[in-house]
């Protein structure tokens with residue numbers, strides 16, 4: 001039995017504390033919940049396999065540093081917080097088009113069940129369809145189904161060149177027809193910033209192609225992103241107004257105020273409720289919070 | 293034919309008329325899929341044409357105490373579509389309409405019976421394609437791709453089916469209709485869409501799918517590298533990935549399959565090479581030239597005896613034709629084959645391949661290898677003559693050893709074909725009782741009574757409810 005499993009135990013309400021950067025998502029944790037910390041540290045990293053095994057309590061900053069040393073990166077956001085917190089929150093990197101979706105990048109997950117048992121789902125290889133997909137269930141589960149001890153993540157090479165460019169007159173929705181695979185297209189209502197990545201000549205060619213829809217200049221990075229994420233359909237983004245940053249082609253919008261929780265269908269709620277009850281019959285995992 | 297079945301048939305016919313098939317020829321056909329596994333026993337087959345029909349059939353089956361098995365084209369290789377316990381078979385192949393294509397949002401809504409390649413053909417004039425490209429793409433369906441979370445040569449860079457599905461309309465085992473996922477960026481709640489994909493028909497029946505469509509890359513370079521040994525080819529694959537290149541595809545074929553393909557379609561593969569590596573990069577013109585050159589250099593550093601780059605689209609298509617007809621070619625050299633599917637870390641490819649050859653020798657079987665090397669996804673094909681007495685025991689014994697060797701190398705049971713009935717007995721080798729118990733809990737959240745495709749994936753003996761629903765079949769039903 002792992003130390004973390006002992007810590008979590010099999011009884012009483014319990015919650016994992018990460019970096020507390022998303023502490024209030026999904027509701028307030030019940031005050032009687034015992035706070036525990038997940039173990040930390042990179043367990044093993046083989047850049048040639050493009051996978052990393054990392055404990056949930058590791059900060060995303062530490063993980064990023066380790067990966068960058070081998071000229072790699074991963075799909076986790078790099079804005080503070082822990083690996084475990086990021087996985088169970090399930091939000092994608094603002095450059096998701098270049099980084100890949102978080103849900104596709106969690107290859108294996110090891111968590112402690114409500115009964116205090118160590119459970120492993122998924123597998124260590126980059127491709128795997130062995131049994132039902134527990135990793136995808138854990139991503140975005142807010143720690144309500146199991147408490148994450150360790151994950152294996154897919155990594156990716158950092159492209160030879162990355163360049164943000166900005167335009168004040170280009171139509172952000174026309175970028176996709178000009179650039180084959182932009183890593184991000186962000187729009188704040190007044191200007192558009194595009195992240196071009198790849199071999200240097202490709203980046204230059206893409207920038208050249210963009211000049212057909214506006215004037216562009218190189219900038220140092222992305223926009224400052226407001227706190228709260230909204231999940232919209234890509235087609236809905238042209239209706240955005242006020243203070244916002246929208247990820248064109250993706251549908252994520254960052255705003256100052258939180259998105260009202262969208263209503264889920266009764267059937268989805270029914271499946272989700274059964275899921276929660278099957279995994280945590282006594283409701284001891286992260287009580288007070290709900291992922292749905 | 294029994295009274296119980298008469299009543300079931302009558303109810304089904306009331307909904308579907310002559311689209312219910314229960315003659316012995318049909319039942320014999322649908323007892324099997326493309327795997328080597330002997331069939332189960334098929335109940336009536338329902339050729340549904342709408343979500344509502346699927347729903348009504350599920351409810352009728354439920355009322356008669358029968359389980360249901362969704363079926364696409366039946367090309368599955370793990371026995372996922374094999375009917376166990378005379379279930380009602382729900383064929384989705386007639387639900388084959390492409391409902392909507394939205395190139396602005398890059399999505400298409402399709403019915404589950406749409407054939408994979410038909411979708412890509414439909415999208416070609418628009419400049420798009422559906423990225424997952426199983427070698428069976430001329431026949432397999434999108435519903436089956438979702439069921440097995442299928443892969444294909446180009447999933448190396450683009451990702452397997454799961455990365456290309458946004459929303460799924462499902463008829464649950466109790467007849468409820470539910471939409472999982474959505475077209476927005478990060479749908480809230482548990483990722484039930486993600487979990488459903490690869491559910492092998494055990495989580496419900498897919499009746500509509502929103503897929504992501506992918507723009508066709510403006511430039512493609514296809515290379516054929518020849519090597520003296522499969523080991524050199526495998527080492528090249530690892531080295532390419534280690535160099536930070538993620539090609540669109542990297543497929544390896546050993547000498548036996550290369551010769552078989554040449555004899556079959558004559559596409560210009562070298563007969564004297566111990567192995568060939570088919571590598572493809574796509575994107576913008578300058579970048580693909582840089583990567584093609586680097587792959588070529590890395591190949592030569594690892595013993596490539598020849599590197600050929602397709603000079604035209606025709607030559608490119610020819611090189612791919614060889615790869616894509618490999619299974620047809622095998623049929624020319626052996627009456628039967630058993631296509632295996634395991635994954636190992638890329639650095640273990642060469643060692644595991646040698647182990648595969650050794651295992652085949654030990655069991656006095658011929659083996660050929662043609663596989664998605666870039667992902668570490670092995671596909672050994674054991675060749676045999678099914679008429680030979682006792683041969684299946686030997687084939688399965690060798691298969692078990694291959695699975696063992698892959699797991700020992702730090703690999704997994706299946707990369708794309710799924711577990712079905714094939715790998716069910718091996719699940720304990722990869723997962724603990726507790727792990728399997730949690731997979732079961734996931735399954736029960738969708739289908740508490742185990743009515744949808746019971747008896748697969750989770751090892752028998754573990755899943756009480758499954759055994760229950762298989763036993764519920766009246767003794768005298770067809771089989």
Ligand SMILES: Cc1cc2nc3c(=O)[nH]c(=O)nc-3n(C[C@H](O)[C@H](O)[C@H](O)COP(=O)(O)OP(=O)(O)OC[C@H]3O[C@@H](n4cnc5c(N)ncnc54)[C@H](O)[C@@H]3O)c2cc1C
Pocket residue numbers: 015016017018019020021022023024038056057060077078079080081082083084085086087088089090091092093094142143144146147148149225227229286289
């Ligand atoms: C200003 C700012 C902006 C940010 N913007 C984004 C963004 O846009 N997108 C993005 O993805 N990230 C963003 N982040 C980072 C993000 O908050 C974290 O990476 C992560 O999502 C939360 O990690 P945490 O460790 O702080 O979790 P916490 O806030 O400590 O915990 C969040 C929840 O997860 C649970 N939890 C934590 N660890 C575990 C575990 N091991 N097992 C089970 N449950 C666990 C907690 O109980 C809690 O319910 C931002 C951070 C900051 C400071």
Ligand SMILES: Cc1cc2nc3c(=O)[nH]c(=O)nc-3n(C[C@H](O)[C@H](O)[C@H](O)COP(=O)(O)OP(=O)(O)OC[C@H]3O[C@@H](n4cnc5c(N)ncnc54)[C@H](O)[C@@H]3O)c2cc1C
Pocket residue numbers: 325326361362363364365366367368369371372373384404425426427428431432433434435436437438439440441442443444445492493494496497498499619708709745
């Ligand atoms: C020559 C050959 C080459 C192949 N190459 C590849 C390859 O490169 N990559 C790969 O991944 N696979 C490959 N396969 C395996 C197979 O083609 C794929 O698994 C394919 O996706 C199955 O599709 P199908 O329509 O035939 O599904 P079926 O075999 O009919 O069903 C497969 C599974 O999905 C379920 N299912 C089917 N339709 C639905 C639905 N609508 N709703 C819910 N569940 C459903 C079934 O119950 C079953 O469990 C190959 C097979 C052959 C014969």
